Amino acid sequence: MLRLGTSLLVVVLVTSSIPSSEQYFYNGIKSGLEPDLKHSLFLDRVGQCRWQRDLPLLMSDMRIAQQNNTHYVISGVLRVRRNITETMMGTVSIEICQNATQCRPFIDPPVAIGDLCRFLTDQRNNTLGEVLGHSVPPVGCPITQGVYRINDALVDYKPFRYFSPNVSKLWRIELVLNCGQKRVFCVRIELHVYSWEDMLPRY
Numbered sequence: 001m002l003r004l005g006t007s008l009l010v011v012v013l014v015t016s017s018i019p020s021s022e023q024y025f026y027n028g029i030k031s032g033l034e035p036d037l038k039h040s041l042f043l044d045r046v047g048q049c050r051w052q053r054d055l056p057l058l059m060s061d062m063r064i065a066q067q068n069n070t071h072y073v074i075s076g077v078l079r080v081r082r083n084i085t086e087t088m089m090g091t092v093s094i095e096i097c098q099n100a101t102q103c104r105p106f107i108d109p110p111v112a113i114g115d116l117c118r119f120l121t122d123q124r125n126n127t128l129g130e131v132l133g134h135s136v137p138p139v140g141c142p143i144t145q146g147v148y149r150i151n152d153a154l155v156d157y158k159p160f161r162y163f164s165p166n167v168s169k170l171w172r173i174e175l176v177l178n179c180g181q182k183r184v185f186c187v188r189i190e191l192h193v194y195s196w197e198d199m200l201p202r203y
């Protein structure tokens with residue numbers, strides 16, 4: 001009995017040790033351009049822009065789970081309230097924030113990505129393509145009325161590596177789709193990025 005207890009303790013101690021090269025990124029995913037990858041990125045929220053619940057496309061707050069030190073797994077539900085037959089033109093805006101309410105544009109004006117359907121077919125490899133590629137039923141163009149479940153889409157650190165904590169620790173990205181002058185979709189991504197040294201307690 002004592003012998004069994006001792007070997008169990010050994011197993012617990014051995015398996016709970018984390019390789020030292022990875023411990024900085026046990027929380028958040030690695031980020032940054034520097035080769036030492038000292039930044040940790042925390043994806044806080046992916047979901048509909050606040051106060052914009054009445055648009056034809058509605059994205060639920062997605063569930064975000066960390067897979068390992070390079071990937072998140074995200075899942076959610078996209079509700080399309082009517083068939084969208086018009087061309088949807090997309091823009092991406094990036095803001096830096098002091099806190100949850102105080103933000104200012106980092107790039108101005110927002111970056112135009114053009115016709116969403118063309119963007120998706122030309123660049124299947126991008127993160128948006130990856131996310132929509134995990135939809136059941138598949139999101140096709142033109143987008144038809146219905147409920148689309150996005151299951152376990154993998155998001156890696158690569159699209160986020162330019163978000164430097166030297167510029168801001170809190171960032172906000174918005175993807176907006178318009179049909180002509182009318183907004184049909186707005187999704188917001190909120191993220192924190194830290195140099196792990198910033199997280200050390202200071203006394």
Ligand SMILES: *[C@@H]1O[C@H](CO)[C@@H](O)[C@H](O)[C@H]1NC(C)=O
Nearest residue numbers: 067068069070071072154156
């Ligand atoms: C993290 O998980 C992803 C997805 O499962 C995998 O492709 C990748 O190789 C993993 N990375 C590490 C460092 O284990």
Ligand SMILES: *[C@@H]1O[C@H](CO)[C@@H](O)[C@H](O)[C@H]1NC(C)=O
Nearest residue numbers: 081082083084142143144145
């Ligand atoms: C939306 O498009 C689908 C597929 O083309 C069609 O079956 C459906 O009737 C359309 N719905 C409306 C409300 O127009």
Ligand SMILES: *[C@@H]1O[C@H](CO)[C@@H](O)[C@H](O)[C@H]1NC(C)=O
Nearest residue numbers: 097098099100101102103104
């Ligand atoms: C956000 O920061 C601004 C400016 O520093 C401050 O006036 C405001 O009270 C802060 N808001 C919150 C919710 O902390």
Ligand SMILES: *[C@@H]1O[C@H](CO)[C@@H](O)[C@H](O)[C@H]1NC(C)=O
Nearest residue numbers: 120121122123124125126129
């Ligand atoms: C997708 O990625 C592969 C390999 O990275 C590349 O060869 C291919 O050209 C890319 N396709 C598109 C449409 O960008």
Ligand SMILES: *[C@@H]1O[C@H](CO)[C@@H](O)[C@H](O)[C@H]1NC(C)=O
Nearest residue numbers: 032033034164165166167195
């Ligand atoms: C960010 O700041 C750190 C610490 O002040 C510095 O060592 C690093 O070189 C900076 N990185 C960039 C990309 O400016």
